[in-house]
Amino acid sequence: MSTSVSVYSYAHSITYVTDKMLRSLKVIIVSIGLDPQKLTSDWAVLERGISTWLNTRDLIRLKLEIYNPNTDAFVGGWDFIADYSYGDDEGEMWADTEQIRSTIIKCGTFPSQCKYRVITTTRDGRPDVDGWSSTTLLSTDGFVFQSIGTAIGSHAIGAESGYWRKN
Amino acid sequence: MSVIARSIISTPERSTSSTWEFITDLICQGDESSTQEFKAVAGLAAACISEETFNNHALVVISQGPRLRVYCLYGDDAISGDKRKEEVLSWKPIEGEWKAYLPCTEEDFDWIKTALATKSHRFFAYNIVDGLPSDSEGNKNSQEAQATSKSISIDVGRFNEL
Numbered sequence: 001m002s003t004s005v006s007v008y009s010y011a012h013s014i015t016y017v018t019d020k021m022l023r024s025l026k027v028i029i030v031s032i033g034l035d036p037q038k039l040t041s042d043w044a045v046l047e048r049g050i051s052t053w054l055n056t057r058d059l060i061r062l063k064l065e066i067y068n069p070n071t072d073a074f075v076g077g078w079d080f081i082a083d084y085s086y087g088d089d090e091g092e093m094w095a096d097t098e099q100i101r102s103t104i105i106k107c108g109t110f111p112s113q114c115k116y117r118v119i120t121t122t123r124d125g126r127p128d129v130d131g132w133s134s135t136t137l138l139s140t141d142g143f144v145f146q147s148i149g150t151a152i153g154s155h156a157i158g159a160e161s162g163y164w165r166k167n
Numbered sequence: 168m169s170v171i172a173r174s175i176i177s178t179p180e181r182s183t184s185s186t187w188e189f190i191t192d193l194i195c196q197g198d199e200s201s202t203q204e205f206k207a208v209a210g211l212a213a214a215c216i217s218e219e220t221f222n223n224h225a226l227v228v229i230s231q232g233p234r235l236r237v238y239c240l241y242g243d244d245a246i247s248g249d250k251r252k253e254e255v256l257s258w259k260p261i262e263g264e265w266k267a268y269l270p271c272t273e274e275d276f277d278w279i280k281t282a283l284a285t286k287s288h289r290f291f292a293y294n295i296v297d298g299l300p301s302d303s304e305g306n307k308n309s310q311e312a313q314a315t316s317k318s319i320s321i322d323v324g325r326f327n328e329l
Binding site for chain 1: 178179180181182183184209210211213214217218242246274275278282
């Protein structure tokens with residue numbers, strides 16, 4: 001776990017949480033045995049969207065959907081749920097990717113032929129961001145969301161994380 | 168061989184992508200060809216910056232001029248900016264033949280090495296546990312420097328006996 005203390009602005013929280021969300025996604029993708037190059041190819045676009053919608057408080061969830069490319073069926077995933085009431089205006093920022101790693105060790109990896117995509121769910125009326133378009137979430141029927149608690153914290157914004165497991 | 172270092176402000180003051188854009192502008196100085204090389208690896212570099220490997224391990228640019236080492240500042244150091252060294256370079260590191268080495272964690276080294284090979288013939292990954300690869304010019308110079316250092320080392324024990 002990395003922790004730092006300082007006097008941070010809301011803009012610092014946005015940058016920090018955006019960065020830690022992307023880093024966590026990268027850690028998850030590498031740890032579950034998939035190729036992170038799709039993530040890094042889209043890094044700047046993802047960063048722009050997440051930070052914009054954290055700034056407007058429109059971001060609800062950042063989702064990693066893992067699917068079978070032959071059937072387009074959902075096979076698993078991870079979510080980060082934005083929490084705008086997190087924090088007490090004191091300057092602590094932290095991210096716990098070790099908690100994510102230990103969960104993945106317990107849950108196992110995915111076949112390397114699986115594909116993934118990064119999706120956000122946002123509030124109605126959110127501003128458009130270049131490089132992002134609308135899509136439909138895959139069905140998670142037969143799966144249940146398992147929270148692992150808060151994974152990212154800052155003085156103004158937090159993010160709960162969790163994964164989808166078969167019901 | 169001389170070495171010049173820069174320390175660039177990163178998160179949470181600058182995003183990882185913005186940090187890489189700053190590094191690109193600093194090194195490429197408007198040169199179109201090298202800017203494209205830097206842009207081609209931007210996502211991979213941003214992932215390395217996000218891992219905070221740049222805190223203690225530099226992006227190393229080796230060319231005909233001085234060797235350039237670029238570090239990043241994070242957290243309190245990024246916000247205060249007290250340790251920043253972002254001055255314009257007095258030479259162009261991307262003139263002539265040049266190579267750049269990105270610091271990677273042990274976990275990321277293999278896939279970033281593979282990914283870089285498909286995007287650039289000038290960017291290479293190095294594992295921060297192992298340091299720069301032995302076939303890099305920089306490491307040879309480093310070994311020479313170490314050899315020179317050994318040749319002038321002081322035996323403190325013998326010195327104290329005098």
